[in-house]
Amino acid sequence: MNELKQLQRRMASAVMTPLTRNNGMKPRTAAGHSMRAEAQQFIKPNDRLSSFERLEIYNQQYWFRVLDAFADDFPGLRAIIGARKFEQLSLAYLTECPSRSYTLRNLGSRLLAWLRAHPEWIQPQERLAMDMVRLEWAHVEAFDVADEPVVGPEDLLEVTQATLFAIQPHIRLLQLAYPVDDLLIDVKEDSDQHSNAASNAGSYRRKPHPAVKKVEQLNPERIYVVVYRHQYSVWYRRLTPEAFRMLRSMQQGNQLSVALDYALRGSRLHESELAERVKEWFAEWSQMGWFCKTLDTMRLRVDDSSKRRQDKI
Amino acid sequence: MAANRFNAFTDYGIGIGLRVPHYQHILSQHPVVDWFEVISENYMVDGGRPLAVLDQILEQYRIVQHGVSMYFGSADRLNKEHLRRLKALTRRTKTPWLTDHLCWGSVDGRYTHDLLPMPYTWEAAKITAEKIRQVQDYLEIPVNVENVSSYAEFHISEMTEWQFLTEVVERADCGILLDVNNIYVSSMNHNFNPQEYVDFVPADRVAQIHIAGHSRFEKYLLDTHDHPVLDPVWDLYARAIQRCGPTATLLEWDDSIPSFEEVHAEALKANRFLSIVKSDGNTTPVCEGVR
Ligand SMILES: [Fe+2]
Numbered sequence: 001m002n003e004l005k006q007l008q009r010r011m012a013s014a015v016m017t018p019l020t021r022n023n024g025m026k027p028r029t030a031a032g033h034s035m036r037a038e039a040q041q042f043i044k045p046n047d048r049l050s051s052f053e054r055l056e057i058y059n060q061q062y063w064f065r066v067l068d069a070f071a072d073d074f075p076g077l078r079a080i081i082g083a084r085k086f087e088q089l090s091l092a093y094l095t096e097c098p099s100r101s102y103t104l105r106n107l108g109s110r111l112l113a114w115l116r117a118h119p120e121w122i123q124p125q126e127r128l129a130m131d132m133v134r135l136e137w138a139h140v141e142a143f144d145v146a147d148e149p150v151v152g153p154e155d156l157l158e159v160t161q162a163t164l165f166a167i168q169p170h171i172r173l174l175q176l177a178y179p180v181d182d183l184l185i186d187v188k189e190d191s192d193q194h195s196n197a198a199s200n201a202g203s204y205r206r207k208p209h210p211a212v213k214k215v216e217q218l219n220p221e222r223i224y225v226v227v228y229r230h231q232y233s234v235w236y237r238r239l240t241p242e243a244f245r246m247l248r249s250m251q252q253g254n255q256l257s258v259a260l261d262y263a264l265r266g267s268r269l270h271e272s273e274l275a276e277r278v279k280e281w282f283a284e285w286s287q288m289g290w291f292c293k294t295l296d297t298m299r300l301r302v303d304d305s306s307k308r309r310q311d312k313i
Numbered sequence: 314m315a316a317n318r319f320n321a322f323t324d325y326g327i328g329i330g331l332r333v334p335h336y337q338h339i340l341s342q343h344p345v346v347d348w349f350e351v352i353s354e355n356y357m358v359d360g361g362r363p364l365a366v367l368d369q370i371l372e373q374y375r376i377v378q379h380g381v382s383m384y385f386g387s388a389d390r391l392n393k394e395h396l397r398r399l400k401a402l403t404r405r406t407k408t409p410w411l412t413d414h415l416c417w418g419s420v421d422g423r424y425t426h427d428l429l430p431m432p433y434t435w436e437a438a439k440i441t442a443e444k445i446r447q448v449q450d451y452l453e454i455p456v457n458v459e460n461v462s463s464y465a466e467f468h469i470s471e472m473t474e475w476q477f478l479t480e481v482v483e484r485a486d487c488g489i490l491l492d493v494n495n496i497y498v499s500s501m502n503h504n505f506n507p508q509e510y511v512d513f514v515p516a517d518r519v520a521q522i523h524i525a526g527h528s529r530f531e532k533y534l535l536d537t538h539d540h541p542v543l544d545p546v547w548d549l550y551a552r553a554i555q556r557c558g559p560t561a562t563l564l565e566w567d568d569s570i571p572s573f574e575e576v577h578a579e580a581l582k583a584n585r586f587l588s589i590v591k592s593d594g595n596t597t598p599v600c601e602g603v604r
Binding site for chain 2: 002003004005007008009011012015016041042043044046047048049051053054055057058061062065066069098099100101102103104105143144145146147169170229232233
């Protein structure tokens with residue numbers, strides 16, 4: 001290993017060591033050695049700052065930056081568990097899962113998996129918190145994933161039961177137990193108001209958000225939400241179970257007939273009623289630009305031209 | 314202007330950093346601005362608002378890309394996905410040149426998202442220059458490296474920062490984005506003469522200059538980009554353009570961002586110094602043409 005890599009490993013390890021409660025650098029390294037002695041080993045002091053103090057500037061900058069970026073992406077989780085616990089959770093998560101991407105946008109990409117392995121951080125609101133994290137990560141992703149060319153009305157004339165519909169990559173389908181969509185909107189509106197009023201509202205921020213209490217007391221139910229991008233903003237919308245299943249099946253690459261079967265499974269809707277609904281959904285979803293042309297759609301053209309059953313819907 | 318092969322022989326004038334709080338003003342008022350600098354990573358995405366805004370800006374303005382995470386100085390290999398996305402973006406923006414920092418910030422695939430200082434060693438210069446060459450070859454546009462502000466120095470350093478910068482750019486045969494605010498901040502933190510730095514760098518490789526504000530703490534200066542440019546930094550700027558000729562200049566303002574007009578007016582103060590250099594017949598810019 002070259003000298004450069006050795007130095008960089010050494011410095012990164014110090015810089016990424018969590019700060020003390022007072023936001024200072026820890027007196028001990030992760031291996032239990034004196035951080036002061038460690039800093040002196042590779043950093044020169046000057047007439048104003050010791051080696052430790054110079055290294056501490058980078059240690060602080062690192063944590064302030066990643067904690068800020070992480071908090072920006074998960075205000076809903078913060079509202080549920082409270083700011084103090086959220087800070088501790090962020091520190092633990094980012095220590096175990098430091099960024100592996102050139103962009104801070106991906107900082108939360110491993111949070112869901114990490115929380116599954118460490119549910120103690122979100123107990124006793126585990127289910128509510130997990131729902132919120134799923135929604136917040138879906139929001140991050142929906143914001144800037146690709147737009148595929150939209151399927152226009154003329155393409156829909158060709159639809160048959162064998163049609164494969166590709167769904168825009170920004171569409172995220174979430175089955176939730178709690179109405180975290182409404183809760184997140186409340187939390188964000190509230191924090192906008194507070195920042196507009198330049199209010200510090202310290203005590204309010206330390207505790208879980210007042211709206212959380214109401215949601216916590218609800219019985220878990222089945223809530224179907226689609227997270228999508230429209231005119232460059234991310235939106236949440238509730239779906240009926242049938243519509244949700246239909247979209248999910250199409251997203252998984254199933255033909256229309258398979259998606260219809262799946263949508264109807266366990267539904268109280270009569271088959272004739274469903275046909276009516278499907279028409280409405282398709283009108284709406286195509287108007288929203290949710291269907292897109294991909295290689296699969298091209299493949300479907302080939303399928304269509306073969307002598308398959310051509311049931312128009 | 315000091316057009317040279319590192320800025321694709323362009324004459325870009327005075328620009329400012331494109332920042333989200335100014336989007337609406339720029340798109341609705343269409344102010345006259347020589348050029349905008351964009352942070353590449355903000356637009357290395359697949360879709361959505363960032364790219365839509367960028368495309369609108371591109372219809373009316375010239376853009377130069379500035380990166381913050383290539384980490385030429387990291388001992389790690391270059392990140393292929395990063396390069397691929399960066400190249401796609403350069404095709405979109407048609408940036409005539411590209412800049413990133415002479416620093417490191419990741420090791421073993423873990424990113425600090427900071428601009429960490431280099432040890433000024435021959436080994437580090439060689440590794441860094443090799444990576445800059447690889448990037449330049451892959452992107453097929455001139456690459457310029459920017460000196461960073463720093464708060465620490467290493468025992469293993471074998472030369473000054475300005476010697477290191479020069480060694481790297483000559484080995485890599487790349488240009489320099491000279492940040493005179495960073496030179497000033499580092500000079501105060503490490504007790505060196507900033508003028509000596511400016512006088513040493515190969516002027517014929519300077520493609521662009523950064524100016525910015527910083528903050529003074531009790532024991533050190535911090536590069537915060539949240540203030541107007543301070544007088545000692547303007548002095549260094551004047552010295553730099555005296556040596557390099559009138560060079561593409563950009564004001565960075567990243568925090569506590571005031572109105573568009575205020576930021577632009579601050580940047581345009583550079584004209585006071587540029588006009589002197591332009592009108593001074595005795596000053597022959599040393600970075601005209603190819604070295
Ligand atoms: Fe800069």
